[in-house]
Amino acid sequence: MRNLQLNRFRPTMTSSWHSALVRYISVDWIQKSSTAIHRRSGLLMAGTLVAAMSLLSSAPRLCAAPQHDRLGPGFGKEFTASLDEVMQALQDVLQDQTIHGTYVFDKERTLTGAKTVESTPLFAPWKGGGKVFYKIRADAIAPRHFLESADQGTIAVRYIVTSVNPERTRLHIDAVFVENSHRTVHQSDGTVESSEGKAIQDRLQALQFAEQEAADAQRRRDSIDLAKQTLVRQREDETTRLAAAQSSVQDLEQRVNSLRHEVERRIKAPGAALKAAPFHSAANIATLAAYTEVVIVIVTPRWYGVETPDGKRGWVSLDQLESLP
Numbered sequence: 380m381r382n383l384q385l386n387r388f389r390p391t392m393t394s395s396w397h398s399a400l401v402r403y404i405s406v407d408w409i410q411k412s413s414t415a416i417h418r419r420s421g422l423l424m425a426g427t428l429v430a431a432m433s434l435l436s437s438a439p440r441l442c443a444a445p446q447h448d449r450l451g452p453g454f455g456k457e458f459t460a461s462l463d464e465v466m467q468a469l470q471d472v473l474q475d476q477t478i479h480g481t482y483v484f485d486k487e488r489t490l491t492g493a494k495t496v497e498s499t500p501l502f503a504p505w506k507g508g509g510k511v512f513y514k515i516r517a518d519a520i521a522p523r524h525f526l527e528s529a530d531q532g533t534i535a536v537r538y539i540v541t542s543v544n545p546e547r548t549r550l551h552i553d554a555v556f557v558e559n560s561h562r563t564v565h566q567s568d569g570t571v572e573s574s575e576g577k578a579i580q581d582r583l584q585a586l587q588f589a590e591q592e593a594a595d596a597q598r599r600r601d602s603i604d605l606a607k608q609t610l611v612r613q614r615e616d617e618t619t620r621l622a623a624a625q626s627s628v629q630d631l632e633q634r635v636n637s638l639r640h641e642v643e644r645r646i647k648a649p650g651a652a653l654k655a656a657p658f659h660s661a662a663n664i665a666t667l668a669a670y671t672e673v674v675i676v677i678v679t680p681r682w683y684g685v686e687t688p689d690g691k692r693g694w695v696s697l698d699q700l701e702s703l704p
Contacts, residue, residue, distance in 0.1 A: 453553040454572030457543060460583055464590075465540055465548040466510075468583035472575065473514055478534050478554075480574025481522045481567075492516055493534075501535040501557050501564075509541030509549075518559075524570035525556035532558040532565075536575060552576055644683065644700040646671045651700075653693035657682035664693040672703065 458465055472479075478490045493516040498504065505511040516534040525534075539551045554571040557564050648669035654661040657679060667673070667687065673695065677684030682694045 452569065453551055453567075454569065454576040455549070455551045456576055456580070457547055457549045458580070458583060459546065460548055460587065461545060462540070462542040462548050464586060465550060465579070465583060468579050468586055469512065469538060469540060469550075471582045472578045473512060473538075475578075478514070478516045478519075478522075478536065478571065478575075479578045480554075480571040481519075481524045481534065483520050483522055490516060490519065490522065490534075499535050501533060501555055502537050502553070505537070505539065507539070509539050512538045512540070514538075519556065522556055524568050525554075525565040526568060528556050528558075528565045530558040530560060530563070532556055534571075536571065538575075550576065550579065640703055642675050643672055643703055644675060644685070645703055646673065646695070647699055647701050651695055653685075653687065653691060653695060654682075655693060657684075657694045659696075661694070665691055667695070673700075 473495045476491050476493050478493045482488045482490045493514050496513050496515055499513050499515055501515070502513070514536045518531060519534050520531050521528050522534055534554065534556050537553045541549045541551075543549055552572040552575050554567040554575070555564055556567070646667045646669055650669045650671075651667050652663040653665040653667055655664050656662075665687070671687065673683075673685035673687055675683045676686055676692065681697050683697060683700060684692065685695050685700075686692045
């Protein structure tokens with residue numbers, strides 16, 4: 380009877396023990412699985428963190444290789460000047476050995492020692508339009524106006540010049556500072572580019588002013604030369620007119636002399652009497668000395684009616700007169 384009762388409850392006990400065992404195994408497996416998952420999650424997070432740090436450490440190297448045809452924020456300006464004029468101003472700034480708008484020491488606000496180069500690895504080769512030029516300054520220590528610069532490195536400035544039309548030219552300037560050790564790239568805050576642009580603009584204005592002054596001086600010289608030429612021509616014309624007038628005077632004098640020879644005579648030596656009528660028996664008005672010049676007023680075959688220099692009129696026999704010398 381007792382065995383029968385035990386047999387009746389054995390399946391129930393066995394089933395309860397099995398359920399408890401399953402629950403125990405399940406809880407243990409879940410705890411172990413959870414521990415493994417946590418471990419794997421930690422490893423995965425650690426790996427992700429290492430990868431992110433590696434990516435961040437390599438980010439400056441990626442920044443050190445900008446796109447070939449893209450312009451940075453930099454400085455851009457369009458000048459009312461020809462390409463040759465802007466190029467001349469740019470060449471003067473390229474050769475001034477100065478990086479404008481930055482410095483290393485507070486007591487010396489000018490950074491010299493820069494040089495012009497044909498290319499630099501701090502900028503990728505330029506494949507865009509226009510002409511490109513570079514100026515660098517090596518071994519600069521934490522230069523001002525480059526974001527978060529705190530090491531020794533090289534400053535590089537890039538100038539891109541593009542002709543818009545014969546009278547307008549566009550200029551774009553970029554500047555970077557790259558550390559020697561970590562190769563970290565520090566962008567300019569814009570001061571360097573704008574200062575370089577102002578230096579070029581000032582030089583361009585000086586060149587244009589000098590060119591305008593030279594043009595004005597040339598115009599003044601041309602005006603003076605034109606005035607001199609006009610004066611010379613006027614003098615030549617006056618000389619020609621004077622010569623013509625003198626010639627006319629000479630002709631007139633010759634004509635007058637010719638007329639004088641025609642209408643004037645002089646008294647032969649030793650003199651003659653001025654008669655009141657064309658007769659030898661006529662009364663004498665005056666006695667005319669030898670070589671007295673008289674003007675013929677009336678002509679007859681044997682007598683001339685004459686007028687003396689003092690205004691007296693009378694008659695003189697033809698044989699007592701002779702032509703003027």
